[in-house]
Amino acid sequence: MAIPVCRALVPDSHPTCFSNLSNGTSFPKKRSLLFCTSSSQLYPVRSEVCFCVGTHLIPHPNKVERGGEDALFVSSYNGGIIAVADGVSGWAEENVDPSVFPRELMANASSLVQDEEVNYDPQILIKKAHAATSSIGSATVIVAMLERNGILKIANVGDCGLKVIREGRILFSTSPQEHYFDCPYQLSSEMVGQTYLDAMVSRMELMEGDTIVMGSDGLFDNVFDQEIVSTLKTHGDDVAEAAKALADLARNHSLDSTFDSPYSLEARSKGFEVPFWKKLLGMKLTGGKLDDVTVIVGQVVSSSNINVLDEITGI
Template sequence: MAMVTVFRASISRCLPTSFPNLFSSSSNRNSIPKKHRLLCYAASSQTKTIRSEVSFCVGTHLIPHPKKVERGGEDAFFVSDYNGGVIAVADGVSGWAEQNVDPSLFPQELMANASCLVEDEEVKYDPQILIRKAHAATSAVGSATVIVAMLETNGTLKIANVGDCGLRAIRGDRIIFSTSPQEHYFDCPYQLSSEMVGQTYLDAVVSRVEVMEGDTIVMGSDGLFDNVFDHEIVSTVAGHGDVAAAAKALANLASIHSTNSEFESPYSLEARSKGFDVPLWKKVLGMKLTGGKLDDITVIVGQVVRSQHISLLAEDQTVEAHTEQENKLES
């Protein structure tokens, strides 16, 4: 079996409304696996005989929304060493809290189910099929955006994305591939849901990117991409040779920008482009809408290496921050 680590973390957005859903949840539910405390591991000798080209070395970091620190937030993600490596992020929708539903449960179970199904024969190492089967196996009430990326050992990176979680592929000092967010309207992304509204795996944007040794993949929830520009992502990754340090630096930068009311963030620029701005009297005074977006911030940095295993370099404190909620799910 491939080694898998599942984490959880947060977001604040609208609930899915009035969008047709072609999906019905399956009655066969997958149990949520025990979480692994192993932070760095090598693949078995049997796995080594299968791999011959490239795989991921992965670092992760998560910073919950300031008001959700005690609960750990509402994002979830997992990292697997299967084949060349699998990374995924699910971003729970906070609007469910208004209906007395814990928004973190749906993305947690979605990611846990995906981690269980990575090696499923029907998945065939296809991220879109993995999303379909994980969604069908999820019984929690709620909704989430999701992105899954699977690296083949020959260097083909396969990506499936529903909503506004994102991914950047970096080679040297430039971005060679970038996902685009899917939104119904500003701040209301496409999302998988437990209800008969929302999107399905059929709505996922599917992409294939050829990567090579030395390339860097940056994946995250919109808490990263709403607060950090692409050129900042490139320069931050370049300034940190270690993937764990790079993930932490990106998350910290996003956190700093999110609390800066004067920062012209990607989020505030998009808001203004969609017609959202300060009142007219403030415009007369030369003021405009600025500031970052407070949110949960999940960052995964994967470096493509010529290796026989995937190293998981997540920080122990990140795992500890989510132990209490994970124990609740396991019970």
């Protein structure tokens, strides 16, 4: 079977992760989780840190019944691990459910976080999770791992993204990988897809108070950087509400045909435009991109005197 032409999003079923599996629950969903361990004596000079995380998922309006095609998982291992996978909707034309591959990919990743061979390396986690995935399909993916000393390791294949915000400004952003407009790199069940070797790998040191925003392209195609920063400022330390607000903003922009979104700006830069007669009337290509939206907001906090809070084990 040939790999279908690009696009889409997806969920998991591991007991320690969050997902948008269609299991009779309502959508959208939001969750928050504090990933912390009490401070040890390993780093006597610098306080250990961990993630406090909020998540929110809104499926595409036409995919609500099955929970959409985005998946994510969140683990409290070490300083915290977060990941998002975005299934490719083109598989539906081959009578393949596009949500199954990313769900299994995320479930496998979640179950492998403590694997010795992974050794807290997001690129190797992607490798092993991909190798263990037997479903037909493909997905973009991003994984971020925070060590308790503040080192953040990131590996991404495709256009799921992550931004680091410090003191009200974007300090770091991952770059999307794509073959051409709207066709990102992707892990696949087919030999022609990308592998963990194609992952873009990043590493940086975070500080207490830093905030990360991770999401599928349903977020970043519809929300500008300055909107992300202002939304985080509005909601302060409430990561769950911040994730919900960003997801709601992305959905609202995606439904607005007059909004000059990041997606429409990129489309015009790639040569896409409205029909000639509309151009004569002064019209241009605008609007958001209707898609599944997955948002994870993580705040870096000190783990001193905080116990592990892992009461959320699923939907």
